[in-house]
Amino acid sequence: MGRSPCCDKAKVKRGPWSPEEDAILKNHIHNHGTGGNWIALPHKAGLKRCGKSCRLRWLNYLRPDIKLGGFTEEEDNIISSLYVNIGSRWSVIASKLHGRTDNDVKNHWNTKLKKKLSLSHNTSNAATTSAAPINHIQFSSPTNLPKQEVDHYQTIYKPIFDHSMMMDYQQTPMTSDSTSNSTVNVNILSSPENHGFSPNAFPISNGYASWCDNGGGVIDSGSDFLTGEFDFRQVFGEVANFNYASPWL
DNA sequence: AACGCCGCCAACCGCCTGCAA
DNA sequence: CTTGCAGGCGGTTGGCGGCGT
Numbered sequence: 001m002g003r004s005p006c007c008d009k010a011k012v013k014r015g016p017w018s019p020e021e022d023a024i025l026k027n028h029i030h031n032h033g034t035g036g037n038w039i040a041l042p043h044k045a046g047l048k049r050c051g052k053s054c055r056l057r058w059l060n061y062l063r064p065d066i067k068l069g070g071f072t073e074e075e076d077n078i079i080s081s082l083y084v085n086i087g088s089r090w091s092v093i094a095s096k097l098h099g100r101t102d103n104d105v106k107n108h109w110n111t112k113l114k115k116k117l118s119l120s121h122n123t124s125n126a127a128t129t130s131a132a133p134i135n136h137i138q139f140s141s142p143t144n145l146p147k148q149e150v151d152h153y154q155t156i157y158k159p160i161f162d163h164s165m166m167m168d169y170q171q172t173p174m175t176s177d178s179t180s181n182s183t184v185n186v187n188i189l190s191s192p193e194n195h196g197f198s199p200n201a202f203p204i205s206n207g208y209a210s211w212c213d214n215g216g217g218v219i220d221s222g223s224d225f226l227t228g229e230f231d232f233r234q235v236f237g238e239v240a241n242f243n244y245a246s247p248w249l
Numbered sequence: 250a251a252c253g254c255c256g257c258c259a260a261c262c263g264c265c266t267g268c269a270a
Numbered sequence: 271c272t273t274g275c276a277g278g279c280g281g282t283t284g285g286c287g288g289c290g291t
Contacts, residue, residue, distance in 0.1 A: 039276065054261065091279060107258055
């Protein structure tokens with residue numbers, strides 16, 4: 001037996017929203033908020049709509065902070081980079097793009113970026129048959145973490161690195177603003193070889209996830225996705241130098 | 250002008266998760 | 271601990287408009 005529907009489909013209006021319905025929903029939320037209950041909202045607002053439909057309409061279209069218009073090159077880069085690393089977690093990806101919704105990002109990916117990326121991939125495959133990409137990472141002795149844990153993380157991260165965008169990382173001397181002894185400064189070299197990919201979009205999808213800013217950015221201690229950090233030294237030891245060529249560039 | 254194809258995008262569907270009772 | 275509900279999410283669909291023939 002299936003799950004009961006959230007509303008009676010025979011009694012609710014479906015399909016495109018009219019300007020009048022938009023106005024009613026907008027006014028109601030402006031005056032009363034969502035009330036923490038989307039299911040009850042349409043009845044209170046006088047709308048013959050399913051609560052879920054109201055929520056979707058508000059989040060994807062009526063919200064005041066929605067960003068309209070085409071996606072920028074940088075947004076494309078962030079989406080592509082995140083998709084490769086974390087997959088189709090559209091809400092996570094959208095949260096990194098101010099004013100974009102998961103539906104927006106998903107549609108944009110399905111209609112434009114997917115093709116763009118596969119096109120680049122094909123071009124790359126043709127190019128790399130004559131020039132082998134540089135894909136290597138050099139580890140030295142890791143510190144602090146138990147071997148088992150180091151092995152575990154290396155197993156996780158190595159494939160992710162291998163499928164990440166082309167970047168050159170070079171360990172640089174610690175700076176005075178480093179927040180812990182385990183912090184490793186990583187300089188991401190911006191170059192034409194980045195192919196337009198934003199150097200500050202280098203996500204890894206787990207608790208140690210990180211992003212790095214361009215030009216000698218510091219990877220601090222922390223763990224929040226994309227704004228958090230990843231202690232390379234803990235897992236990889238002294239990473240002297242590693243270069244990657246993305247499989248699709 | 251008529252038709253068919255295709256891309257885009259708003260909206261729906263159904264599953265999963267978190268939480269309160 | 272179980273159950274039911276609401277919200278959140280990703281996959282999919284259907285309608286519309288643009289374009290080519």
